[in-house]
Amino acid sequence: MSQPVRADAGPSTRLRLAALSIGQVVSWGILYYAMIVAAPEVARETGWPLVAITAAFSAGLVVSALAGVVAGRLLDQRGPRVVMTVGSAVGASGLVVVALAPNLIVFASGWLVCGLAQAAVLYQAAFTVITRRYGERRHTPLTVLTLAGGFASTVFAPIVAVLLTALDWRSTFLVLAAVLAAITIPLHWATLERSWPQADEHHPHPEHTVSSVIRTRRFWMLEITMIALTVALFSATLAAVPLYMEKGLTFEFAALALGLIGAGQVVGRVLFLVLPHGTRPWVPVALVCALAAITLALLAVVPGPPWLLVLIGVVAGAVRGAQTLVQASAVADRWGTRNYGSINGAFAAPITIAAALTPAIGPAVAAGAGSFAAMAAIMAGLASVAAFTARAT
CATH class of the missing domain: 1.20.1250.20 (MFS general substrate transporter like domains)
Incomplete structure (x- = not known):
């Protein structure tokens, strides 16, 4: 490193x-x-x-x-x-x-x-x-x-x-x-810094570049994992209002619950500090994917009461908050901080495009699956796949 x-x-x-x-x-x-x-x-x-x-x-x-x-x-x-x-x-x-x-x-x-x-x-x-x-x-x-x-x-x-x-x-x-x-x-x-100091020419670690990194299987497995996690978390949580209304909550209560999901992200960003950063880089990614799969599955199958649904949503929001920071650290954890901007730019572009599409993905999947609860279950499955592929990152 x-x-x-x-x-x-x-x-x-x-x-x-x-x-x-x-x-x-x-x-x-x-x-x-x-x-x-x-x-x-x-x-x-x-x-x-x-x-x-x-x-x-x-x-x-x-x-x-x-x-x-x-x-x-x-x-x-x-x-x-x-x-x-x-x-x-x-x-x-x-x-x-x-x-x-x-x-x-x-x-x-x-x-x-x-x-x-x-x-x-x-x-x-x-x-x-x-x-x-x-x-x-x-x-x-x-x-x-x-x-x-x-x-x-x-x-x-x-x-x-x-x-x-x-x-x-x-x-x-x-x-x-x-x-x-x-x-x-x-x-x-x-x-802001005008420029970065020149890197140490005698640095013991190899210098990774965009061209060398994107030719590796590890990069593409990480890309696939983070895209799957992003689509799963964002699609389900951004569709929380119709999902909650489907389970019997009023529009006003569902809108309040959506706001609490946003508040949960703040909690998740604090909890990011206690994730295991000294272990292998794939461990924090896999842990967040597994937590996403669990919380989205609960959103899909738990019928109520309302306070429990809201609590699950807050936990899902916390997982989403942790996901932001796991993604931010993913490149540096694997390929160091030199050339981070170049490598992370290439890494983040497909994820950002996927996130931009998620407001439409959730309702589209719900329409095909027959309900927003079924959509949440599908997204839980997608997060489970991401937890599996994370091992290869």
């Missing part, structure tokens, strides 16, 4: 971690959650189909996944300061295009631009910074970072809702673009 190429200590390191975490809250809140909150209002004011609006947003997420390959390489080669600062500027510009769009085509184009920004400023970029900066000490900073990111919806969903009551949706997105630029551009420029 490679040593950290940046391992600064003291207040400056804690300050940089705090700044990066604040940047994640603002970037996730504006470049991701704002559209989820505003989509119905956009449809109401413009008359554009809601499906087309969400499809434009999803297209941006796919662009983000693909652009993440290039962003990871740039982060390795040039350091994070310029890449993430430019990403913030591009994101603000994309939101301006979205706000001023006269039609759906321009609106979608704006989200494609935002997708480029997401690749440069959201979790995958921040994970590269943390991994390169802290090396083997990365687990606690990763947890801190994702705990902060988990509050993005808590902070920005009500802010966006208030803005939409006071302004039209176009003015709301112009305000959000200004906030994104005003906070994250100076934050990234002032606190």
